[in-house]
Amino acid sequence: MVQSEAQPLLRVKDVAVHFGGIVALDGVSFEVARGRIVGLIGPNGAGKTTLFNCVSRLYDCDRGEIAFDGGSLLAVPRHRVAALGIGRTFQNLALFRSMSVLDNVMVGYHCRSRGGFLANALRLPHAVRAERRTAAKAREVLALLGLGALAAKPVAELPFGTQKRVELARALASEPKLLLLDEPASGLNHEEVGELGALIRELRERLQLTILLVEHHMSLVMGIADWVVALNFGRRIAEGAPHEVRLHPELVRAYLGG
Amino acid sequence: MRGRILFLGVLIVVACALPFLVSSYRTFQLTLVLVYAIALLGLNILTGYNGQISLGHGAFYALGAYCAAILIDKAGAPYWAVVPAAGGVCLVAGFLFGLPALRLEGLYLALATFALGVAMPQLLKYHHLEKWTGGVQGIVIAKPEAPFGIPLEADRWLYFFTLAVTLIMFVLGWNLLRGRIGRALVAIRDQHTASEAMGIHNALYKSLAFGVSAMFTGVAGALGALAVQFVAPDSFGVFLSIVFLVGIVVGGLASISGALYGALFIQFIPNIADEISKAAPWAIFGVFMIGFVYLMPTGVAGAIRLLLTRRRAQ
Ligand SMILES: Nc1ncnc2c1ncn2[C@@H]1O[C@H](COP(=O)(O)OP(=O)(O)OP(=O)(O)O)[C@@H](O)[C@H]1O
Ligand SMILES: [Mg+2]
Numbered sequence: 001m002v003q004s005e006a007q008p009l010l011r012v013k014d015v016a017v018h019f020g021g022i023v024a025l026d027g028v029s030f031e032v033a034r035g036r037i038v039g040l041i042g043p044n045g046a047g048k049t050t051l052f053n054c055v056s057r058l059y060d061c062d063r064g065e066i067a068f069d070g071g072s073l074l075a076v077p078r079h080r081v082a083a084l085g086i087g088r089t090f091q092n093l094a095l096f097r098s099m100s101v102l103d104n105v106m107v108g109y110h111c112r113s114r115g116g117f118l119a120n121a122l123r124l125p126h127a128v129r130a131e132r133r134t135a136a137k138a139r140e141v142l143a144l145l146g147l148g149a150l151a152a153k154p155v156a157e158l159p160f161g162t163q164k165r166v167e168l169a170r171a172l173a174s175e176p177k178l179l180l181l182d183e184p185a186s187g188l189n190h191e192e193v194g195e196l197g198a199l200i201r202e203l204r205e206r207l208q209l210t211i212l213l214v215e216h217h218m219s220l221v222m223g224i225a226d227w228v229v230a231l232n233f234g235r236r237i238a239e240g241a242p243h244e245v246r247l248h249p250e251l252v253r254a255y256l257g258g
Numbered sequence: 259m260r261g262r263i264l265f266l267g268v269l270i271v272v273a274c275a276l277p278f279l280v281s282s283y284r285t286f287q288l289t290l291v292l293v294y295a296i297a298l299l300g301l302n303i304l305t306g307y308n309g310q311i312s313l314g315h316g317a318f319y320a321l322g323a324y325c326a327a328i329l330i331d332k333a334g335a336p337y338w339a340v341v342p343a344a345g346g347v348c349l350v351a352g353f354l355f356g357l358p359a360l361r362l363e364g365l366y367l368a369l370a371t372f373a374l375g376v377a378m379p380q381l382l383k384y385h386h387l388e389k390w391t392g393g394v395q396g397i398v399i400a401k402p403e404a405p406f407g408i409p410l411e412a413d414r415w416l417y418f419f420t421l422a423v424t425l426i427m428f429v430l431g432w433n434l435l436r437g438r439i440g441r442a443l444v445a446i447r448d449q450h451t452a453s454e455a456m457g458i459h460n461a462l463y464k465s466l467a468f469g470v471s472a473m474f475t476g477v478a479g480a481l482g483a484l485a486v487q488f489v490a491p492d493s494f495g496v497f498l499s500i501v502f503l504v505g506i507v508v509g510g511l512a513s514i515s516g517a518l519y520g521a522l523f524i525q526f527i528p529n530i531a532d533e534i535s536k537a538a539p540w541a542i543f544g545v546f547m548i549g550f551v552y553l554m555p556t557g558v559a560g561a562i563r564l565l566l567t568r569r570r571a572q
Contacts, residue, residue, distance in 0.1 A: 056455050082457035094452035096445045098512075107445045111457025113438060119464055121434040131437050174456065 007070060009178055010055070015064035017050055017234075024050040026234035027064070032227075037204060037211045037243070039225035041218070045256055046122045046231040048214040049091050052180050055212075056088050061084070067088040069093045069176065079143050082111040086178030089167040090168045091183050091214075092177075095155050101166050102151040108173030112137075145199070160187035170201070178210045179203075185217045193217050197224045224247060230254070267504040273421055274469035286485060287496050288526060289417045292424040293482045294521035297470040299431050299514065300474025300506045305503070306512035307435060308467040311368045314375030315502050318472040320494035322479025326384065327397040327489040328390050337484055341423060344480035345473045351471020375499040379491040392507025396490030397436030399483065420481050427474060432514055434470070443467055444512070475502075480510070508550045519558035524548070 017025040025047045032038045040048050044152035053059040055066060066073045068084060076084065087108075096104050114136050114186035142148050145165055150158065155166055164184055171179060180201045184200070185193045197220050203209055215221045219240070221228060228237040228245040238248040245251060266292050277285040301315045327343035329335040335343070347392025355374065360372050382391050391397070404415035434440060444458050445453035454460050483489050523546075531542035554561035 058451065058455075068317070078454045078459055088455060090452065094449045094455075096448035096452065096490040098444060098448055099441070103441055107441050107456050107458075110438065110442060110445075115438050117434065117439055117470060120439045121430045121436045125435045127437065134438065170456070174504060 006038065009030055009069060010212070012055075013030050013049070013065045013066075013067075015051070015054060015056060015066060016062045017047075017059055018042065018062055023234050025054070025061075027238050028231065028234065029064075030229045030239060031237060032210060033082065034210055035204070035208065036226045037200065037224055038215060039221035039228040040212060040214045040231065041085055041216075041221055041228060041245075041251075042237075045233075046254075047234040048231060049182055049237060050099060050234075051231075052073075052088060052212075053181055054083075055145070055180060056086060069100070081177075082138035082174050083176035085175070086180065087171035087174045088180035089164065089182055089184060090170050093160070093163055093185075095163055095167060095170070097156045101142070101153050101169075102135070102138055104155050104166055104187050105141055105169045108141075108170035109134045109175075111136050111174050130163075138154075138169075138173055141173045144172070145169050148157075161192065172207065176209065178212065178214050180214075183215045183216065184213070185215055185220055193220055196220065199219045200224055203251040270425070275420075277414045277417045281439045282411065285417050287411045287529075289413075289485045290396070290482065291299075291518075292417075292420045292484060293478045294502075294524055295478075295518045296424055296427045296481070297475045297478035297502060297508060298469045298475075298520045298524075299428065299517035300478065301502050302482035302506045302512065302514075302517055303361050303431065303435070303474065303510075304467055306506055306510075306516075307440065307447065308464060308465060309495035310445040310467065311364070312371040312471075312499070312504075313368050313503065314373070314378070314496070314499050315471075316494050316496060317374045317378035318352060318475040318499035319479035319482065319492075319498060319502075320378050320382065321351055321472075322348050322476030323398075323483035323489045323494070324391060324479075325476070326483045327399050328479035330396050330399050331392075331524050338419070340484075340490050341480045342478055345477040348476025348479075349469045349473035349568075350489045353469030353477075356468025359468065360461050360464055370497065372499075379495055382491040382494070385532035394491065396488060396493075398488050401487050402484060403505065404566040405430065416485060420485065423477065423481060427477060428517075431474070435514065437462070439463075504547060506557075508547065508557060510559025511555060513559035513563075515562075516557050525560075531540060534562075547553075 011237060012034040013029045015025050015028045028051065041050065042048055050193060054061050055073065057073065057076060061074065068086065088092055113130040115130045119127040139148070139151065142151055145168060147165060147169055155163060158166065168184060170174060185196050188196060200211065207222055211226060213221060225242050228240065228242050229236060230245055230248065230251045232254040237250040237254060238245050276288060287321030290452055295317055297315070301312060302311055304310050322344035325347050326340040329340045330337060359367055359370055383394055401412045402416060403412055404410040408415065442453065442463055445456065445458060446463060450460055450558045505524045506516065508523045509518070510516025527546050528539065528543055531539040531546065534542050
C-alpha cells in the first residue's frame, strides 16, 4: 500500500446509521489529516459516539465508507481494529473492573504481543519475553500519564476522572496512530481540564498521534483542536478552524436548542 | 512470593506423606479430592475466569471417564496413556461445543449446558453405542499396579500418580491464567466490548476457553475412572455438574487454589452430612453450603486472601 503523507489518516464518507426509526448518522463526511487534533462537537444525541463506534467497528454503517490509512475499514473484524493502529476510550468507562490499573493497561498491549494458549501454558521463552515486554510497556505508559503510583490499585476503587485517565493509558498502550477520545474531560474540575488539554497536546508530539476528540468542554476543544467538525441530528452542520466554527450560526442555533 | 513457594513446598510434602498416615480407604478419598480439584480448576477457567456458566460439566467428566475406560477395556491401552488421550478428546469436544455456545449468554448458556449435562447419561446408554460403552452396565476396569516393583499398594500408587497429574495440570493452569491469556479471559468477562476493542478475538478465546476447560475436566474424569475402577451412565448425572458448580463457588470463583478447597468440600462435606443425619444428608449438605457462602461470600480462597491482606496491613 502506498502511503502518502498528504493522504488523510481517516476518511469518513457519507456514513449513515439508523437504529429502528432513529437516524443517528445521516450522510456524514469529513477527514482527519495526519498529526492533527480534530474536535468532534455537537449537542447530546448528535451522533458523535455513534461515529466512534462505526470507526471501531462496533456498529455497522448502513451506508458510506470509512477508510483508515488508505484501506477500507468496513471489512475489518472488530478485533483487528486495534492492531491497525486505532485506539479509543469510552464515554461511559469500559474498564476491566476486577483488575488492577496495571493489568488494565497490560490488556491494552494485547494486540501488539504474541503468545497463544499453548505457549503460555508451557511458559515457552517467547511467551515469557512477551509478558515482560508487556509489563514494561504498561509501566512506561503509566509513568507518562503520572499514574505510576496507582499501578497495583484495583481500578474500580479510583475516582471517575482517574478511571478516565486509566482508559487513556490503556488506549496508548496499544501504540495507536489514531486515538479516539470520547469526552476525556468529564469528571474533571476546571483546572484539571486545562492540564488535560496540555497533556493531550504533549502526547501528540511525543507519540506522533493523530487525535479525534469528542468533548463538551468547548474551551478544551477550541483550545487544542486544529480543526473542528460539528454534528447535529446526525448531520455535519459546520467544519473549519476553531475560531471559524465557534461563531457558525448553525452551531450557535444547535446549542441554543433552536 | 517467597512465602508462597515455601507454602507450596510444605503442601507437597504433606500431600506425599498423607497416604502413609491414613487408611487405604481414606487414601482413595484423597485421590478423589485431587481428581475433583482438576475438574473444578477446569470449570473455574470457563465460569470463574471467562464468565461463561456451565451447568453441564459433568458431561465432559463423563466423556473423559469413558474414553479412559474404553481405551483400557477395548484397546488394552496402558492406564497412564489414557489420561492425556481423554484430555485431547475433551479438548476437541469442548471447543466444538463452545462454538455454537458463543451465541448464548447468561441464562441461555446455562440452559444449553444443562441440556448437555442431562443428555450425556442417556447418550451413554444408547444401544447402538453399547458395544463400546457397555450400556447400563458400564465398564469395569482393573486397578493399576505400581510399576518397576515399587513397593506400594495399588491405592497408594494411584494416589501418587494422580498427585503427579494434578501438579502438572495446576502448573499448566497457573501459567495460562497468570499471563496474557488469563488477562484476556478476564477482560472478556469484565467488559466484552472493550476487550474486543483492545484486539482480543472474543469468539476464538471463548471457544478455546471451553476447550481447555473441558480438557481439564476430562483429564479429571479419566483419573476418576481409574480410581473408582468403574464407569456407568448413572454416576454422571446432572447432579454431578451442579456439584461442580457448588465446588467452584464455595472454593472461590476465579481462583486457582479455590479449586482445591472446593474439591475438599464436595468430597468430604457429603460424608460429614451423612454422619450427622442418615435421614436427610442433603439437607445438612445444604446447610453447610449456605453457611459457607454466607460466611465467605467470595469463597474459601477469597476469605483466605482477605485474612492475609488484613494480617499484612497490621
Ligand atoms: N445502540 C443504540 N441503539 C439505539 N439507539 C442508539 C444507539 N446508540 C445511539 N443511539 C441513538 O443515536 C443517537 C446518537 O447517539 P450518540 O450516542 O451517538 O450521541 P452523542 O453525540 O454521542 O451524544 P452525547 O453527547 O450525549 O454522548 C441518539 O438518539 C441515541 O439515542
Ligand atoms: Mg456520546
